[in-house]
Amino acid sequence: MMLERGLTWFLRIYIGVIFLFIFTPIAFSIVFSFNSQRFPTVPLGEFSTQWYDTVLADPDVWQAALTSIIVSVCASAIATLLGFCTAYSDYRYSFRFKGAYLALILLPPTIPLIIMALAMLAWFSKIGASGQVWSIIVAHSVLTAPFAMAIIRLRLNQMDENLEAAAWNLGASEWSAMRHVVLPFCKPAIVSAACLCAAVSFDEFAIAWFVSGLNKTVPVMILEIVTGNIDPRVNAIGSFVFVTSMTLVVVAQIFFSTKQIRKSAGETG
Amino acid sequence: MIDQLLVFDKVVKRFGDFTAVKEMNLSIGKGEFVAIMGPSGCGKTTTLRMLAGLEQPTRGEIRLDGRVMNDVRPHERDTPMVWQSLALFPFLTARKNVEFGLRMRGMDATKRRDKALLWLDRLGMSEFAERDISTLSGGQKQRVALARSLVTEPPILLLDEPLSALDAHLVIRMQSVLTNLQRELGITFVYVTHSQSEAFAMADRVVIMSQGEVAQVGEPKDIYRAPANRFVAEFVGRNNIISGKVKSQSKGKVVIDAPSGTFSVAATKSAVPKTGDDATFVISADLVKLSVTKPKSENMIPATLISEEFIGSVVTLFLESADGQEFKVQVQERELATLDLKSTKTFYLSWPASSAHLLTGA
Amino acid sequence: MNKPARKRFDAYAMTWRLPIIVWQLLFFVGPLLFMLAMSFFVVKNYRMVEAFDTASWVKMLGRGYFWDSYFLTLWLATLATACAMVIAFPAAYALAFKVSDNARRWAIFLLIIPFFTSYLVRIFSWYVILAETGVVNSILAYVGLGPYTMLNTKFGTIVGYLTLTLPLVVILQTFAMANIDTRLVEAAHNLGCKPFATVYRVVIPLAKTGLIIAALFCFILSFGDFVSPYYLGGSKPPTLPILIIDTTKSGQQWPRAAVVAIMMMVTLFAVAFAAIAAAYAKKGKS
Numbered sequence: 015m016m017l018e019r020g021l022t023w024f025l026r027i028y029i030g031v032i033f034l035f036i037f038t039p040i041a042f043s044i045v046f047s048f049n050s051q052r053f054p055t056v057p058l059g060e061f062s063t064q065w066y067d068t069v070l071a072d073p074d075v076w077q078a079a080l081t082s083i084i085v086s087v088c089a090s091a092i093a094t095l096l097g098f099c100t101a102y103s104d105y106r107y108s109f110r111f112k113g114a115y116l117a118l119i120l121l122p123p124t125i126p127l128i129i130m131a132l133a134m135l136a137w138f139s140k141i142g143a144s145g146q147v148w149s150i151i152v153a154h155s156v157l158t159a160p161f162a163m164a165i166i167r168l169r170l171n172q173m174d175e176n177l178e179a180a181a182w183n184l185g186a187s188e189w190s191a192m193r194h195v196v197l198p199f200c201k202p203a204i205v206s207a208a209c210l211c212a213a214v215s216f217d218e219f220a221i222a223w224f225v226s227g228l229n230k231t232v233p234v235m236i237l238e239i240v241t242g243n244i245d246p247r248v249n250a251i252g253s254f255v256f257v258t259s260m261t262l263v264v265v266a267q268i269f270f271s272t273k274q275i276r277k278s279a280g281e282t283g
Numbered sequence: 284m285i286d287q288l289l290v291f292d293k294v295v296k297r298f299g300d301f302t303a304v305k306e307m308n309l310s311i312g313k314g315e316f317v318a319i320m321g322p323s324g325c326g327k328t329t330t331l332r333m334l335a336g337l338e339q340p341t342r343g344e345i346r347l348d349g350r351v352m353n354d355v356r357p358h359e360r361d362t363p364m365v366w367q368s369l370a371l372f373p374f375l376t377a378r379k380n381v382e383f384g385l386r387m388r389g390m391d392a393t394k395r396r397d398k399a400l401l402w403l404d405r406l407g408m409s410e411f412a413e414r415d416i417s418t419l420s421g422g423q424k425q426r427v428a429l430a431r432s433l434v435t436e437p438p439i440l441l442l443d444e445p446l447s448a449l450d451a452h453l454v455i456r457m458q459s460v461l462t463n464l465q466r467e468l469g470i471t472f473v474y475v476t477h478s479q480s481e482a483f484a485m486a487d488r489v490v491i492m493s494q495g496e497v498a499q500v501g502e503p504k505d506i507y508r509a510p511a512n513r514f515v516a517e518f519v520g521r522n523n524i525i526s527g528k529v530k531s532q533s534k535g536k537v538v539i540d541a542p543s544g545t546f547s548v549a550a551t552k553s554a555v556p557k558t559g560d561d562a563t564f565v566i567s568a569d570l571v572k573l574s575v576t577k578p579k580s581e582n583m584i585p586a587t588l589i590s591e592e593f594i595g596s597v598v599t600l601f602l603e604s605a606d607g608q609e610f611k612v613q614v615q616e617r618e619l620a621t622l623d624l625k626s627t628k629t630f631y632l633s634w635p636a637s638s639a640h641l642l643t644g645a
Numbered sequence: 646m647n648k649p650a651r652k653r654f655d656a657y658a659m660t661w662r663l664p665i666i667v668w669q670l671l672f673f674v675g676p677l678l679f680m681l682a683m684s685f686f687v688v689k690n691y692r693m694v695e696a697f698d699t700a701s702w703v704k705m706l707g708r709g710y711f712w713d714s715y716f717l718t719l720w721l722a723t724l725a726t727a728c729a730m731v732i733a734f735p736a737a738y739a740l741a742f743k744v745s746d747n748a749r750r751w752a753i754f755l756l757i758i759p760f761f762t763s764y765l766v767r768i769f770s771w772y773v774i775l776a777e778t779g780v781v782n783s784i785l786a787y788v789g790l791g792p793y794t795m796l797n798t799k800f801g802t803i804v805g806y807l808t809l810t811l812p813l814v815v816i817l818q819t820f821a822m823a824n825i826d827t828r829l830v831e832a833a834h835n836l837g838c839k840p841f842a843t844v845y846r847v848v849i850p851l852a853k854t855g856l857i858i859a860a861l862f863c864f865i866l867s868f869g870d871f872v873s874p875y876y877l878g879g880s881k882p883p884t885l886p887i888l889i890i891d892t893t894k895s896g897q898q899w900p901r902a903a904v905v906a907i908m909m910m911v912t913l914f915a916v917a918f919a920a921i922a923a924a925y926a927k928k929g930k931s
Contacts, residue, residue, distance in 0.1 A: 025739035032736045039770030066369035096665050103662040118669045126869020128886040129906045134684050135675035156673050180370035182357040188657045198374045217762050252766035260760030
C-alpha cells in the first residue's frame with residue numbers, strides 16, 4: 015500500500031530528525047572548536063586549532079583534567095566493587111528485607127542531582143571533608159553504583175544456574191569458586207560497568223560543583239568559564255570531555271554485549 | 284554380598300512444610316550402576332543433591348564408605364556430578380574444564396595437563412582439547428562434562444538427567460558410552476532420570492520413587508515382570524492392569540472376577556488375598572498372545588482393534604474389550620503378516636496364569 | 646538456590662552483603678537525613694547553627710516567590726514531559742515496529758551515548774546556536790526571517806529539557822512498545838481496525854506500563870535539572886533547582902535550600918507513587 019510505504023519512509027526520516035536534534039549540539043561543538051571565530055555562527059570562519067592550543071597550554075585545565083581522571087578512576091573502582099557485591103548478594107541469596115536492600119542501592123539515580131549535591135555538601139561540611147577530592151569520589155560512587163549493579167546483575171542472569179555448584183562439586187570452596195568461576199565469568203560485565211561508571215563520573219558536574227571547592231573537575235571548570243561570557247575555549251574543552259566519555263560508553267556497550275553465552279544444555283550433533 | 288558404599292539411613296528432607304523425601308532407606312554397593320527414576324517432583328533430584336552436599340538431610344544419616352556425610356561441605360566431598368545443564372565453564376577450554384577438579388586439589392600444571400588429556404582421549408575428545416566450549420556440539424560437551432567429573436578418579440559418580448537435552452540418536456550412543464565406561468572403571472554410578480528406557484537400559488538396579496517415597500527397588504527385569512504396586516506398574520508402562528474381586532483360590536492360583544472377564548493369576552508368596560478382597564494384576568504387553576480364532580486358555584478376552592503403533596521391529600496394538608477396557612499387546616512386526624488386521628472384527632487375547640503378576644500394594 | 650551445609654554465621658555471605666549497606670547508610674541515607682534535619686537549623690551571623698526551628702520552613706513556604714517557582718517548575722516539567730513523550734513517540738514506534746532488529750540495536754547504541762555523556766556541552770552548544778547572533782538566526786536571516794529571541798525564555802528551557810530527556814524517552818518508549826505481544830496487534834488488524842486507530846486503541850494500552858515509566862523518568866529529570874533553566878532559560882523567574890543554587894551559593898542559607906529540596910522530593914515521591922499506581926493498575930475489560 016502506498017500509504018503504508020509512505021508512512022514508513024516518513025517515520026524513518028522522522029527518526030533521522032530526532033537524531034539530528036540530539037547530535038547537532040555535539041557536532042556543533044566539535045566543528046566550532048576548530049573554528050577561528052570568537053563567536054560561533056555561520057558563515058564559518060577559518061579552520062584553526064588556536065582554541066586547542068590555548069586550552070592545552072592552560073595549567074588550570076591540566077589540573078582539572080587530572081582531578082577528573084583521579085575522581086573517575088577511583089569512583090568507578092569503588093562503584094564497580096559495590097555493584098558487584100550487591101549484584102552477587104541479590105543473585106545468590108534470599109533474605110529478609112531484601113527489597114529495602116535493593117532499594118538502598120538503586121534509589122540514588124531517582125533523586126535529582128541538585129538535591130544530592132546539596133545534601134552531600136552539607137554532610138561533608140559537617141564531617142569536615144568539604145572541598146576534598148575524596149568527597150567527590152565518594153559522592154560519585156554512590157551515584158554510579160546502581161549502574162554497575164544493574165550491568166553485573168544482568169550478566170549473572172546469564173550464568174548457568176549450576177555453575178557455582180559445579181565448582182564446589184569439583185572441590186572449590188566458596189571463595190575459590192568466586193575467584194575461579196564467578197569473577198572470570200563476570201569479567202566483561204565488570205569492565206563494562208567500570209567504563210560506564212567512569213563515563214558518568216567524568217561528566218558529572220552538579221555534585222562536583224557543590225562539593226569540590228577548589229579541587230575542580232573539568233565539568234566544573236566548564237561551568238565556571240561559561241558563567242562569564244561566551245568563551246570559545248569551551249568548545250575545545252567540551253570536545254575533549256565528549257570524546258573521553260563517548261569512548262568509555264562505547265567500550266562499555268561493547269563489553270556488555272560480547273560473550274553472550276546461551277544457557278541451553280545440549281544442541282544437536 | 285556387594286560392599287556397601289553408600290547408605291541412606293532413615294533420611295528425610297523437608298523444605299518448610301513440604302516433604303520432598305519421606306523416610307528413605309537405601310544401600311548402594313561398590314561398582315553398582317543404580318538408576319533413581321520417577322516423575323517430576325518425586326524427590327529423585329533432591330536425593331541426588333543430598334548426596335552431593337547441596338542439600339542437608341532434615342533427619343537421618345547419609346554414609347559414604349562408613350563416614351557420616353551430613354555436615355560435610357560439597358567441596359570437601361568426592362562426589363562429582365554430571366549436571367543436566369552440563370555446567371561447563373564457558374570461559375575455559377575443554378582441557379582446562381577437565382583440569383578444574385585437579386587444580387582445586389593442588390596438582391601441578393604439567394601433571395594436570397597430562398591427566399586431563401588422558402581422560403579426554405579416553406572419551407574420544409583429544410582433538411577438541413584446546414577448543415572453546417561454545418564451539419562444541421551437545422554430545423561433545425557431554426563427554427567433556429564426563430571427563431571433568433571422572434578425572435579425579437572418584438569412588439562414585441552422580442548423574443542428573445544428563446541425556447535429557449540430547450537428540451534421540453545421540454541418547455542411544457551415549458547410553459552405551461556410559462555403560463561401558465562404568466563397567467571399565469568399576470565405580471558406582473548414581474543416575475537420576477525420568478526416562479524408564481534409559482534407566483532400564485543401563486542400570487544394574489533401579490529405584491522407583493513417587494512423591495518422596497521409594498515405590499520399588501530391584502533389577503530392571505524384576506520390576507518389569509513383577510511391579511510392586513499400581514504406581515510402578517503404570518509408570519513402567521507397556522502392560523495391562525486389570526482390577527476385580529477375588530472369586531476363589533486353589534492350587535497356587537487365584538481366580539479374579541473383573542469387568543472384562545474371569546481370570547486366573549498365579550499366587551505369589553507375598554500376595555495371598557482372601558475371597559471377596561479387591562485384587563489387581565498385571566500382564567505385560569509382550570506376554571499377551573493375539574489370535575484370530577478363539578484359543579483354549581484359562582485367560583481369554585475378545586477384543587476389537589483400536590489402533591497400532593510402530594516402533595521399528597516391535598508393534599504395539601491397542602485393543603478394547605467389550606466392557607471398554609483398553610489392552611496393549613506387543614507383537615513382532617513379522618508376526619503381523621499372519622494376522623489380518625484389516626478385516627478381522629474380533630481378536631482374542633490370551634495368556635497363561637503364570638504370565639500374570641498379582642500386585643501386592645494398592 | 647544451592648544451599649550447602651551452612652555454619653551459623655556465614656562470613657562468606659556477609660562479606661558480600663554488608664559493604665553496600667554500610668556505604669549507602671553513611672553516604673546516601675546520612676546526607677539526606679542530615680539535609681532533613683538541616684531544614685530546621687538557623688543561620689546566625691552568616692553561620693549555620695544546629696537547632697530545631699521551623700523558621701526556614703515558615704519563611705520559604707510563606708513566600709510568594711517560592712510558590713511561584715514551585716508551580717513554574719511543575720508546569721515546565723509537565724510541559725517538557727508532554728513534549729518529549731509526543732515527540733519521541735513516532736520515532737520509538739518506528740524503531741519498535743518498522744526497522745530491522747539490527748537497526749534498532751544500532752539506534753539504541755547511539756542513543757545511549759548522549760544520554761550518559763556531555764549534557765553540559767550540549768546545553769552550551771544550544772546556547773550559542775539559539776543566540777540572537779547564533780546559527781539559527783543567521784540561517785533564518787538569509788530567508789528574511791527573524792531574528793527570534795530564543796534564549797532566556799521558556800522555549801529555551803524546554804529545548805534544554807528535551808536535550809536532556811529525549812534520548813532516554815526514545816529508548817524507554819521503544820522498549821515498551823517492542824515488548825508487547827505483536828499477535829494482539831495483528832489480531833486487531835484482522836478484525837478490521839484501521840492502522841492509526843490500532844495505535845491508539847491497541848498499542849498504547851498494551852505498552853502502558855513502559856510508557857508511564859518513560860514519562861515518569863522524563864518528569865523527574867526535568868523537574869530536578871538546573872542547567873537548562875539556568876543557561877537557556879535565563880534563570881528568571883527561577884525554577885526550584887535554581888532557587889537551591891541561589892540560596893546555597895550566594896545566600897549561604899542552607900536551611901532554606903534544604904526546605905526547597907525537601908519540597909521537591911515530596912512532590913517527586915507523590916508523582917512517582919501516582920505514576921507507578923497508574924502503570925500497574927489492572928484495567929477492567931473495556
